[in-house]
Amino acid sequence: MELVELQNVTIISERFLKDDIIDIIKKNSAKGYTLTDVSGEGSRGIRASEWEGKNVKIETVVSSSSADRIIQAISDHYFENYAVIAYTQTVNVVRGDKYI
């Protein structure tokens, strides 16, 4: 079973940024993404989204070049004003070529 080494980009943010972040991901040639409802606490403490109840976790498996571009875009747009955390992990993906 040949596994392809790719990057899993994880972004956790306030819910209302969801659609914008998905746009960014798609623009950077991600073939798909997975959303999870999460909640959490961070440096910014209480925030509007706390009232709306939840944050959202967005994961996308992409090539490391796309990963860089996504990360770059996210941090340019959101880090100053919004509640966001983003990180990447190396994953070994089945039929990984499908996601490049």
Add this chain to the structure above:
Amino acid sequence: MELVELQNVTIISERFLKDDIIDIIKKNSAKGYTLTDVSGEGSRGIRASEWEGKNVKIETVVSSSSADRIIQAISDHYFENYAVIAYTQTVNVVRGDKYI
């Protein structure tokens, strides 16, 4: 605190495959698994499960040999017809021997 290096196998698929995939996991000597309700979009775009609302994410921490067998089985059974993504990550597990 001795941590054991194991594989965390992640499978995201249409909800109705859940039970079958869990069977496969158990058959390949996984000691446990964790399910998360997720939603997402992929190459296959819209699908029945979209109507049923959600995909499911199945994670299981196993030895790398089990990981290989699980990955193999998943890709044999489901990749052709169903909406599935599967990947593995290296994790350092507390009392890891418990999961081998």
Add this chain to the structure above:
Amino acid sequence: MELVELQNVTIISERFLKDDIIDIIKKNSAKGYTLTDVSGEGSRGIRASEWEGKNVKIETVVSSSSADRIIQAISDHYFENYAVIAYTQTVNVVRGDKYI
């Protein structure tokens, strides 16, 4: 985009341990955490939390030293009597210095 290499500590446990585990995490200088409702099965099989429906997954991105201390504390307090799994992964975090 400079990414900082940190540890993502994942703890999956019975729901009612949530607050205690969050305390432990905060005591060990985590800057934040993310919660996900999950369900699952493990070596201990059926348990009260099954009746309460769900387990909880707690993820926190921290320095590897904090990671060690958290892991240590978790395994000291809970492994004997409660349904818990804990593992760490290396992640590359945007503005990672924020979480140290």
Add this chain to the structure above:
Amino acid sequence: MESILSNFSSPVVLAFVLGIASKFVKSDLEFPRPLYQSISIYLLLAIGLKGGVELSKTTFSVFLLPATATLALGIITPLTAFVIIRYIRKLDMSNSAGLAAHYGSVSMVTFLVAISFMEDKGMQPEGYMPTLLALLEIPGIIVALMIPIAVSKNVASLGKALHEVVTGSSIFLLIGGVIIGYIAGPEKFGPVSPFFVSGFQGALFLFLLELGMTTASRFRDLKKVGAFIIFFGVFVPILHAVLAIYFGYWAGLSTAGITVLATMTSSASYIAAPAAVRIALPKASPSIYLTASLGITFPFNITLGIPLYYYLTVLITG
């Protein structure tokens, strides 16, 4: 004609329109999935219980002919649908059988809208209609899934699919409700009825709001599936309705009963069938069968179809 207009001013239909609108104005309105699930559990049990209580007052003989007619329709309609799509449109076997399964089965909500349409007109369909609904839901799917086998094309895990069909939550709750209502009877059902009866129309209102939202998100696929599917989604229901009108007439149903039977026969499943087809015919494309049943037939039926079927019923039977 004016019954079409009056149908458009019925709250449940307007709720459906509102749901569609919410998608077009891109409102952030979200309908919580657990609410959707809860309402379907509620509606299915309510229909079943009410039907069961009625059944406990019905003599079996009265019920025999309508039941036969319904079963017959359950076996014929998937075949007509299949023939049309497979030999006129020449769609591949999986997709053709998949569509057939949907048009052989029923849509509970369409059934309910038909009933409140008749009640608006001050007519009561027979009390055992819910039982006919249950009779009509299953056979069509099974027949359709058999076709590929009949022509010796292997079907992925048919057994699993059949189990899914007969134990699927919708049919389970519907039949379960009928049985409970039948055993309990009118008196015992008394204390429970306020909950299931007076709240009913309101729950249906919310449910149609949600279906409007889901339907709207189907519209974007209309282009993808092409003109024939759209034609199919309107023509086949009318065909099946006419068929049902004759059968219902033969079975001696009332005008209201015939109209409701026609409506449920013309309706296409979007819950039981998709689940079963996804399992048995994974190669069939959901965007085809869901767009047809949910994006075309469902909205057509609850807006224009029902008044039309009522009109045809009066025309044919009167």
Add this chain to the structure above:
Amino acid sequence: MESILSNFSSPVVLAFVLGIASKFVKSDLEFPRPLYQSISIYLLLAIGLKGGVELSKTTFSVFLLPATATLALGIITPLTAFVIIRYIRKLDMSNSAGLAAHYGSVSMVTFLVAISFMEDKGMQPEGYMPTLLALLEIPGIIVALMIPIAVSKNVASLGKALHEVVTGSSIFLLIGGVIIGYIAGPEKFGPVSPFFVSGFQGALFLFLLELGMTTASRFRDLKKVGAFIIFFGVFVPILHAVLAIYFGYWAGLSTAGITVLATMTSSASYIAAPAAVRIALPKASPSIYLTASLGITFPFNITLGIPLYYYLTVLITG
């Protein structure tokens, strides 16, 4: 005897059976957890409010004896349960105390089924029964958790467990409802009552459907826990019921009141107790105490137990 049969044709009991059936036919029916939570919030508030409104009409003196009897039962029953399991079955301390906590506390739903059983018979239990329910829920758990300490065995975070017991959502909503109902009184409660009164039986119906499903998933553990636990889950409730009948008789309750008191005393908690025991006695195995309370005692009580306790009440008091 015939009251057993009639009990079996009551919709709520049938809903419970339907829930069990859904697991046996492996239906994909799923009961959304938020619906389950919502209904428990609803039921607890409804009981509390109704009880509080009634209480506002009751003179304290009338209420004194029944309250005393109930508290006494709350202290005695965990001890009887403990003695039986610890010294006859020789189960270890943690599991014995854990079980005792469950049988010392109560099951709200069993209480409700008992009330509608009496109402079916045209008898009204005293209006302050819900207040007795609240009185009976807590002490049993506390007493049981004290036992291990009494015999100098350390208990994991007892304080936390006690806090959990007295602030647990079920007791909080029940007492909160009583207080609100008491302050508001009949007139002020008027506008809110349709929601909490007319919907009640229906909500209970849905709740029992869910409990049937949960109970069924407990059955698979019956073998695991062994014959004695099964015997325990039937015998102890009857024992506690008989005890309660005498106490209730002494306190001057009506036949309906005694039957309901007997039922709630015999019932075993599966919400408040498990949560507290999990915290205070982590070594106690959930599969033992949940299987006993939810897999054995609960189904026994709502099907055979309640008619039996009614029968015994009439026998003893009449």
Add this chain to the structure above:
Amino acid sequence: MESILSNFSSPVVLAFVLGIASKFVKSDLEFPRPLYQSISIYLLLAIGLKGGVELSKTTFSVFLLPATATLALGIITPLTAFVIIRYIRKLDMSNSAGLAAHYGSVSMVTFLVAISFMEDKGMQPEGYMPTLLALLEIPGIIVALMIPIAVSKNVASLGKALHEVVTGSSIFLLIGGVIIGYIAGPEKFGPVSPFFVSGFQGALFLFLLELGMTTASRFRDLKKVGAFIIFFGVFVPILHAVLAIYFGYWAGLSTAGITVLATMTSSASYIAAPAAVRIALPKASPSIYLTASLGITFPFNITLGIPLYYYLTVLITG
């Protein structure tokens, strides 16, 4: 005075207090988010439908003056709020505009509590009040978001924020309900009404329980935001209420109508506004505007404010 006391013994207010209490005793009570969402959908549709049906009976001319008065209030109140916070407290632009948006908009629940307060007194406000609620919800937010631009300070994605405001689920459901109610009219609305009318007060009861819990979790920020914000959260509502009383009087509303108008004008949004402000003014701190609107103004209004506004109305208009 006694109307304050009587207000404190109203079930909905007591439910709010119970919700606050649950946080103070650290109960593990959790209010499922889907239930919260479902109830808001229900309440908004119920208000809208009821209002629309009433509107279908109202002649436009009657409605003209009240509508004008309401729109005027929608434009004035955000400005008064802004001036006070920006030039007296000297808060930065983002936070000032953010707060202004909240106090320019409305809180649906406060509106509802005011209505049931009047009904308790046996007075019926005008049937078209819900329409005024809809008119008052939007303009205030827009005006407030314009301020930073007016003083040439760029606003993050204003377009997106405006879209959010006018298509936000609350306003969408409210207006949608009004339209449906208006088209359907009394007869057609008949079958749906039991669900939306008789369940209403109960749903409101549950909703206030939840809001009590949310409010309580806001209290911990009271220190953080400081004394002026607390003063602001009490003074500005009273100011706006007095303004509204004169406007309502001028528009010829009934005493009940004026009191309700005053209450909704004084209320601060905690759903539409936060969402829009978060998008348009990300630098504005949620702990300031949510604590003010939800932690101070909301509890003040439903406990002391409404009786006060009623008292002032009688004083000024009588």
